[in-house]
Amino acid sequence: MRRLLPLLVLVLVLAGCGGTGSVRTQEKAKLASTPVAIVVAAGDIACPPGSPVTKTTCRQAATASLVRSLKPQKVIALGDLQYQKGSYADFLGSYAKTWGTFRDRTIPVPGNHEYYTAGAAGYYKYWAGKTTKPGYYRTAINGWQVYVLNTNCDRVDCAAERTWLAGALKAHPSRCAMIVGHHPRFSSGGEHGSALFMQSFWRIAQAAKVDVALSGHDHDYERFAPKLATGTVSAGGIRQFVSGAGGKSLYKKGATVAGSRFFLNTAPGVLRLRLTPTAYSWQYRDIWGKIRDSGTSACH
Numbered sequence: 001m002r003r004l005l006p007l008l009v010l011v012l013v014l015a016g017c018g019g020t021g022s023v024r025t026q027e028k029a030k031l032a033s034t035p036v037a038i039v040v041a042a043g044d045i046a047c048p049p050g051s052p053v054t055k056t057t058c059r060q061a062a063t064a065s066l067v068r069s070l071k072p073q074k075v076i077a078l079g080d081l082q083y084q085k086g087s088y089a090d091f092l093g094s095y096a097k098t099w100g101t102f103r104d105r106t107i108p109v110p111g112n113h114e115y116y117t118a119g120a121a122g123y124y125k126y127w128a129g130k131t132t133k134p135g136y137y138r139t140a141i142n143g144w145q146v147y148v149l150n151t152n153c154d155r156v157d158c159a160a161e162r163t164w165l166a167g168a169l170k171a172h173p174s175r176c177a178m179i180v181g182h183h184p185r186f187s188s189g190g191e192h193g194s195a196l197f198m199q200s201f202w203r204i205a206q207a208a209k210v211d212v213a214l215s216g217h218d219h220d221y222e223r224f225a226p227k228l229a230t231g232t233v234s235a236g237g238i239r240q241f242v243s244g245a246g247g248k249s250l251y252k253k254g255a256t257v258a259g260s261r262f263f264l265n266t267a268p269g270v271l272r273l274r275l276t277p278t279a280y281s282w283q284y285r286d287i288w289g290k291i292r293d294s295g296t297s298a299c300h
Contacts, residue, residue, distance in 0.1 A: 034276050037142035040067050042246030042270040043078025043111060043182060043216020049093030059268040060247035062287040064098040070272055070285065074141050075102040078216035079111025079151075079182030081123070083248055086114035088122035096126070098247075103130075110135045110150050111182040111216065120155070136161050138168050143277030145174045147205075149181035153197060162200060169208035175278055176299035178212035179205050179238075186227060186240045188263055189218025190254035202229035206238060209300040212280065216244035219251040220265035221284045223293060233259045236300065241282070243271040262293045 047058035067075060080086075082095045099106075108131050114123040124133060131137060134157070135150035147165060150156050169177070185198040195217075205213070206229050221244075226237035244251075245268045253265055267286035274281040281296035 035142055037074065037144075037275045038070065038072045039074045039076060039141060039273040039275055040070055040072040040270050041076040041078055041180075041214050041241070041273065042067075042243045043109070044080045044219050044244040044248045045077065045099055045246040046082050046090075046095040047248055048082075048084055048090050051094075056266070056268055057249045058247065059287060060094065060098040063247045063268055063270055064101060066270055066285060066287050067099070067102060070270070072102075072272070073105065075099075075106045076146075076180055076214060077106050077108050078180065078214060078243060078246070079109045080113040080216060080244075080248070081108070081111065082126075083113055085116035086111075086120060086122045087117050088125045091122055091126040106130065107139060107146065107148060107180070109148055109180055109182055109216075110152060112152055115152055115155050134161070136164065138172065142275050143174065143176060144275050145169075145172050145177040147177070147179045147210075149179060149201060151181040151183040151195070151198065151201075158197075158200075162204060165201065166204045169204065169210070173208075176275070176280065177205075177208065177210045178214060179210055180214045182215060183217050184215035184240055184242045185213060185229070185238075186224055186231070186257050186259065187215070187218045187242050188222055188254055188257045188260050189220050189242065189244070189265075190252040192218050192251075193254055194257055199229045202238060206236075209236070210238050211297075211299045213238050213240045214271070215240065215242050216246070218242055219244045219249050220253070220263065221245050221267075221269065221271065221293070222260060222264075223262045223282070223284075223295075224257075225259045225261050227259045231258060239297070241271055243284075245269055264292055267292065 183195040222242040269286035284293040
């Protein structure tokens with residue numbers, strides 16, 4: 001029996017090693033099978049047809065080429081998609097010839113320039129079948145609930161919209177969620193800056209533990225630490241991304257807003273998001289192929 005003990009121990013050790021290897025293999029397989037969605041987001045995109053192209057202006061063709069190379073499942077177009085007035089003719093003459101390639105997978109968001117044409121008629125005509133008035137709606141991406149807002153509160157009834165948002169958040173609980181609207185609650189951009197009127201939307205989203213807010217309006221890229229609607233940095237808050245360097249032009253920087261973690265206003269580009277049902281990662285990609293910002297975070 002004593003002679004058999006070492007052999008028995010060896011068998012048990014080998015069995016244990018095999019078991020550990022099996023567990024590790026299962027863990028790797030589970031990670032590999034985690035569903036992933038690649039999403040690209042940018043706003044403030046297309047110049048009017050025939051506008052001159054410079055290094056940093058009217059680069060909608062370059063940003064469209066960048067989006068194409070990233071092969072996203074969804075494209076979130078963050079408002080002010082067609083300058084100067086969002087007319088249907090200009091949509092067809094400029095936006096449609098560049099970013100229009102992604103129309104079928106685009107989640108459109110109305111900006112203020114869309115309303116330079118009465119009732120944003122050009123926007124709604126171009127996006128027929130994708131969105132209707134009053135311009136806010138809910139969709140989903142890979143387990144994420146996405147709430148598209150019309151933040152033009154001088155054009156739509158935002159009190160009714162906030163009621164809708166609160167009800168939709170309650171009706172569709174999820175581990176991960178984002179709000180998407182043209183005007184940023186927080187921005188260090190020198191042209192527009194933070195939109196205080198967005199605080200009421202953020203309070204509703206914050207109460208529902210929304211993770212991310214995507215905006216444009218200021219023509220730059222900026223990432224914030226998670227913040228509360230009041231402006232306090234908090235792990236339980238919402239992370240604001242401003243991605244308004246989609247092609248039209250770039251704006252100067254203003255005073256740095258508390259919680260800003262990265263700001264760039266020298267390179268047109270897009271925000272690339274990698275969404276899983278429990279987490280997200282981000283990259284800011286410029287039109288020259290550089291990754292300027294990146295990171296990852298779990299959802300609340």
